[in-house]
Amino acid sequence: MQIREPYFSKVFKPVVFVLALLPLALLGWGVWQDTLGANPIETITRSLGEWTLRFLLLTLLLSTLRRATGWVQGIRLRRMLGLFAFFYGVLHLLSYLWLDQFFDWAEIWYDIVERPFITVGMLAFVLMTPLALTSFKAAIRKLGRNWQGLHTLIYPLTALGVLHFWWLADSKARTDMPLIYTVLLAVLLGERLWRWSVPRFSKIPVTH
C-alpha cells in the first residue's frame, strides 16, 4: 500500500489528525449535551485513560504493520500518534487531579502510595513524559543514537498502562477490554521479540 504524495501529507495525515481529536470532541459534546450518564466525571476520566492506551498501541502497531505489509508510510504517522497518546495521557491525569480529586494533594499522594493501580498509572505517565519532550527534530538530532534507546521506554510504559487498567477493573468491573488490550500488546511485543531473536527471517532491519 502506498499513498501518493502530496495526498499523504496534504490529505491523509490531516485526516488522521482530525480523527484523533474526535474522542475529545465527543466527550466535549457529551458534557455539553449532558449525555455522559449519572457520573460524568468517571466517564470522562475512564474514556481519556482508554484513549491513551489505544493511541500507545496504535503507535506500536505502525512499525509492526510496516514489517508485516511493507507499508513504510505509516512510520510517518508514528510521532503524531505517539504525541496524541501523551496528549490523552495528560488529559487523563488532569481529569483525575482536577475533576476527581480537585487538587487534594494529600488524597492524591495517599492514592499513589496506597493504591497499586494509581502507582503504576503514575509511573507510566512519568515514563511517557521524556518521550513526548524528545519527539522534536532538534531533540532527535541532539540525542543521536541515544534517542532510539530512550524511546524503547514505550514498551514498559504501555505494559504499565495495561496493568493499570487491569488493576483498576479487577473483578468488580468489565474485564473484556483489559483482556483485549493485553492480547494486542502481546502480539505487538511478541512480533518484536520474534524479529529480534530471529533476525535472519526479517528482510527489513528492526526498528521501533
Added chain:
Amino acid sequence: MLIKRPFDLTDNDVTDYALYQRRRDFLKTLGGMALLGAGGLPLLAQAKSPFSITDEPTPYEDIISYNNFIELAQGKTAPAKRADKLRTSPWSVAVDGECAKPGKLSLEDILKQNPTEERIYSLRCVEGWSMVIPWLGFPLADLLKRFEPTSKAKFVRFETLYDPEQMPGQKDRSYDWPYVEGLRIDEAMHPLTLMATGLYGKNLPGQNGAPLRLVVPWKYGFKSAKSIVRISFVEQMPTSLWMATVPDEYGFYANVNPEVSHPRWSQRKERRIGEFRKRDTLMFNGYADQVASLYSSMDLRENF
C-alpha cells in the same frame, strides 16, 4: 409489563416524578410555614418517616441508569438495558433454616401484609459514590418475625434469583452464583433495615433489584442483596459472593467507614451523584447514633 397486577397498584404508583417533586416543594413550603406558626405541623409529620434524611434526592433517571447489578450485566449502564429480561411476576420468597415456621411467601402476600412507607436514605457504594434514594419499603424485621426465628438463628442469609436466562450476567462463570449476602440477626432486625419494593413512589425497576431488595443504609451498597428469592436463618456466618470472589477486598460487615480503606478506593470521601466536589464520608454513612452500638465490641479494621 403487559399484565398490570392489581396488588402492586398503590396510591404511590400514580405519582409521577414532576408531581412528586412538587409535593416535596409543597412540603418544604409547609415546613417553612410551620416555623412561623404551628398550623402546618400535623400534615408535615404525617408525610415523613422519622428515619428519612432531609437531603435532596438524586434524580430518578440517575438512580435507574447507574447501577451495579452484575447478575444482569457488568458495567453501570448495561443492567438497565438488560432489566427487561427479568420476570418479576409471579415471584415468591422461600424462608427456611433456624425458624419455627419456615415457608414460602408469594410477593402478593408479602405486599398485602407489609404496608410500605417512604424512607429517604443515602446509599454509599464502596466505589466511592453515593445517592439519596426515596425508597418504598417495610422494615425487614416485620417480615422476619413472622417466621419465628429460633435462638440458633445468629445470621440471616439472602439469595438472589439464579436464572442465567433472566439474568444474563450469570452466564459469566468466573463468579460462584447465586449472589449471596448476609447480615447478623441484630442487623437484620434493626429498624433501619428495609425491604424495598419501590422508589420514587413507583415499583422498583429490575436494575434496582425488583421486586424485593434489601436496603441497609449504614453499609456499602453491595450488602443490599437484590431480587431476593430466598431468606435463610443460619447459625454460621454466611460467605457472601464478594467474600468468596475477592476476600481481601470485601468482608462480611462492610460498614461504611471513612477510616478503613479499600485497596482500590479511598473511603474518606465520596462523590454524590450530581455533585461536582467530593464530600466527606460519614461513619456508618451518617447513622452512627443508631447503629454504632451494634459493633461496640468489635475492631472494624479487622471486621471490615
